Amino acid sequence: xxxxxxxxxxxxxxxxVAKVISENDISRRICLSGETDENLILSSQDIQVFTSSELLxxxxxxxxxxxxxxxxxxxxxxxxxxxxxxxxxxKSTHNSLFITDRCNSNCLMCSQPxxxxxxxxxxxxxxxxxxxxxxxxxxxxxxxGGEPTLLGDRLITLLEMITDNLPNTEIxxxxxxxxxxxxxxxxxxxxxxxxxxxxxxxxxxDFYKDHDYIVQARQAFNQTVLGFHNMARYGFRLELRVxxxxxxxxxxxxLARYIFKNLPFIxxxxxxxxxxxxxxxxxxxxxxxxxxxxxxxxxEAVLYLDQMGMNVSIYNLQHCLLKPSLWxxxxxSISDWKKEYLEECNKxxxxxxxxxxxxxxxxxxxxxxxxx
Ligand code: SF4
Numbered sequence: 001x002x003x004x005x006x007x008x009x010x011x012x013x014x015x016x017v018a019k020v021i022s023e024n025d026i027s028r029r030i031c032l033s034g035e036t037d038e039n040l041i042l043s044s045q046d047i048q049v050f051t052s053s054e055l056l057x058x059x060x061x062x063x064x065x066x067x068x069x070x071x072x073x074x075x076x077x078x079x080x081x082x083x084x085x086x087x088x089x090x091k092s093t094h095n096s097l098f099i100t101d102r103c104n105s106n107c108l109m110c111s112q113p114x115x116x117x118x119x120x121x122x123x124x125x126x127x128x129x130x131x132x133x134x135x136x137x138x139x140x141x142x143x144x145g146g147e148p149t150l151l152g153d154r155l156i157t158l159l160e161m162i163t164d165n166l167p168n169t170e171i172x173x174x175x176x177x178x179x180x181x182x183x184x185x186x187x188x189x190x191x192x193x194x195x196x197x198x199x200x201x202x203x204x205x206d207f208y209k210d211h212d213y214i215v216q217a218r219q220a221f222n223q224t225v226l227g228f229h230n231m232a233r234y235g236f237r238l239e240l241r242v243x244x245x246x247x248x249x250x251x252x253x254x255l256a257r258y259i260f261k262n263l264p265f266i267x268x269x270x271x272x273x274x275x276x277x278x279x280x281x282x283x284x285x286x287x288x289x290x291x292x293x294x295x296x297x298x299x300e301a302v303l304y305l306d307q308m309g310m311n312v313s314i315y316n317l318q319h320c321l322l323k324p325s326l327w328x329x330x331x332x333s334i335s336d337w338k339k340e341y342l343e344e345c346n347k348x349x350x351x352x353x354x355x356x357x358x359x360x361x362x363x364x365x366x367x368x369x370x371x372x
Contacts, residue, residue, distance in 0.1 A: 099120075110279045140170045143171065167196075199237070213247070252298055269312045330355065
């Protein structure tokens with residue numbers, strides 16, 4: 001699925017956030033409603049098909065290769081260069097607000113490597129416009145980056161806007177959590193009505209040097225663990241995320257014991273298969289291990305946490321790579337727009353329950369084989 005496309009702009013001099021209001025001729029033309037009364041049209045046809053009155057009265061992006069990934073009520077960002085980015089998909093449960101490309105960590109397996117550009121104002125402006133257009137019936141909304149806490153106080157402004165506009169929506173903030181080591185930050189977040197917000201924070205090892213090495217930042221382990229405790233002190237809901245690879249799998253059982261003993265207030269623990277994109281292919285010799293080879297460690301960690309009464313899940317791993325004892329923990333976690341099934345999957349009896357593979361991964365396990 002394409003969330004980005006581009007055509008040729010006509011009459012567009014500034015960025016527009018707009019909602020699809022008509023897709024009756026989706027193969028060739030759709031109409032949009034923006035924040036003002038302007039008429040907006042996206043078209044896969046050439047400019048000659050438009051009448052002179054249409055050209056006079058409309059903002060148009062024409063010659064778009066395909067409109068088939070756009071649907072009614074989707075919200076788009078249209079730029080003066082003719083690019084069209086989908087910000088919100090009405091039919092998806094995997095929508096997120098993107099806060100920044102910047103990050104204060106530089107994880108070896110980052111799927112979306114940080115960029116050192118000052119984009120905080122730009123995305124803040126887009127997101128404040130987007131929030132007011134998202135339907136109040138939306139069940140879930142993510143906050144992601146980069147590192148969202150780099151937005152500073154404006155993250156609170158955004159979260160307040162979301163909780164005001166979308167009071168029934170579950171919010172999931174993906175953050176490295178290091179900023180929460182400074183107690184004034186959890187304290188200032190307290191003014192939000194936050195019982196529907198979960199903060200998902202990674203911890204890759206119970207040994208500080210391993211965690212610091214993986215995130216490529218000194219003191220990251222201490223800051224993250226202190227951050228967990230500071231957030232828990234104020235009653236925030238917390239999720240802990242562990243990415244599974246060559247540098248993390250050996251200590252999974254001891255990490256599980258560490259979590260139970262030191263972070264018992266964590267509401268959900270997610271063990272996550274690697275997305276083979278971004279930095280990972282460049283660090284493949286340090287990171288890659290076939291998931292079928294860490295089954296014992298993963299099983300021990302997951303079953304231990306479950307037995308201790310903690311809520312544990314496995315994300316991004318396929319049933320054929322997991323021991324059957326772990327199938328019940330495997331979730332359909334890969335976002336719909338970047339999920340696919342391989343040819344092998346067509347004959348698999350677990351197809352209905354399996355969450356598929358990352359379409360974005362440049363490499364998959366050789367052990368993906370149909371369960372017959
Ligand atoms: S073969 Fe495909 S559908 Fe079956 S478990 Fe593996 S990845 Fe899932």
